[in-house]
């Protein structure tokens with residue numbers, strides 16, 4: 057069987073589905089787009105609880121103001137709004153030290169510093185919009201198992217239900233995650249810096265309400281974030297925990313009894329949310345900084361975690377990927393309307409030139425923070441305390457930090 061598409065997106069995770077929506081919205085109707093996802097995408101729901109999908113898992117994501125603007129333009133925000141908890145303030149502190157600072161949306165006359173959404177609900181809203189838009193063909197469950205440059209595009213091999221299929225694509229968008237097999241198959245090298253830390257993720261119920269506050273607490277074993285969530289069933293005070301720990305401790309805390317887990321967390325976090333009374337399913341992820349050595353070639357763009365997977369401490373990975381998605385949409389939209397082929401190398405390089413400064417700044421920011429706050433050197437500890445206190449003393453510095461945290465440091 058043979059079939060041809062102008063654009064094929066390999067990978068329907070949070071980035072692949074967002075890409076499909078963005079391209080569906082901005083490209084001319086004659087441009088054919090195919091989305092291929094390996095794991096069945098759950099049917100969209102108007103109510104109830106969405107089915108589990110590994111790319112839309114039990115985690116939560118903090119969306120920045122720049123992501124809000126992108127999803128508003130895509131028409132997803134209205135739907136998403138009901139699942140979002142606004143971050144009205146961010147409390148940054150360091151365990152065992154005096155420095156702390158409070159960043160408040162009201163000080164900047166912003167509606168919020170960010171928004172927290174459970175990935176399952178984000179996935180549900182994106183998929184509903186994809187079906188509603190009806191612009192992109194979806195093959196699922198199916199996998200792109202072969203990709204090689206051919207002419208000005210890429211020859212692809214698909215594996216899924218039924219016999220193997222061969223396609224050609226004018227442009228292949230590689231969005232198959234941090235361990236991208238397609239990136240390897242295309243001979244694109246990857247730079248990986250393991251952090252030798254794991255992220256432990258779980259939902260926590262507390263006696264007191266978070267009041268829209270996100271807590272970022274730096275401890276000697278790694279940063280610990282509690283992000284505000286909407287109340288489940290209207291009753292429980294819930295927060296999403298992202299706790300960065302050495303691998304052995306993360307594994308132990310994933311497997312130990314709930315009582316032991318809550319006791320240790322309470323001791324590390326303190327009583328800002330009152331007593332911590334419940335923990336949901338615990339998941340653990342090894343952390344490393346993964347960067348593709350190349351992001352564009354003739355007929356190919358590497359996107360999302362396949363292009364750059366970051367430390368989750370500052371909640372920047374997906375927000376950055378979404379800014380990439382919006383910029384690629386802009387560049388392809390202008391180029392294709394002007395008669396350029398979707399895989400035109402010069403056009404794809406223009407995309408990379410425009411996004412590179414944002415990518416460099418965001419990656420450096422995410423990479424530096426955990427190292428700074430984990431250092432055992434007392435002088436660095438003092439510097440860190442002064443940095444936290446300094447944020448409170450110097451409004452202009454604080455404003456810079458907040459703009460950055462809100463994904464607006466790039467001038468959006």
Ligand SMILES: Cc1cc2nc3c(=O)[nH]c(=O)nc-3n(C[C@H](O)[C@H](O)[C@H](O)COP(=O)(O)OP(=O)(O)OC[C@H]3O[C@@H](n4cnc5c(N)ncnc54)[C@H](O)[C@@H]3O)c2cc1C
Nearest residue numbers: 067069070071094111118199200233360361371373374375
């Ligand atoms: C603990 C943690 C917390 C985080 N919190 C935040 C946050 O608060 N804010 C933020 O901005 N970011 C956050 N991030 C980062 C964010 O999760 C990632 O940026 C995002 O998940 C990347 O999605 P992706 O679609 O690129 O990759 P993935 O989620 O890995 O999706 C890849 C998809 O490709 C599919 N696939 C694989 N191979 C093939 C193939 N050959 N053919 C077809 N399909 C294929 C897979 O089935 C999968 O669905 C966090 C990350 C972690 C680990």
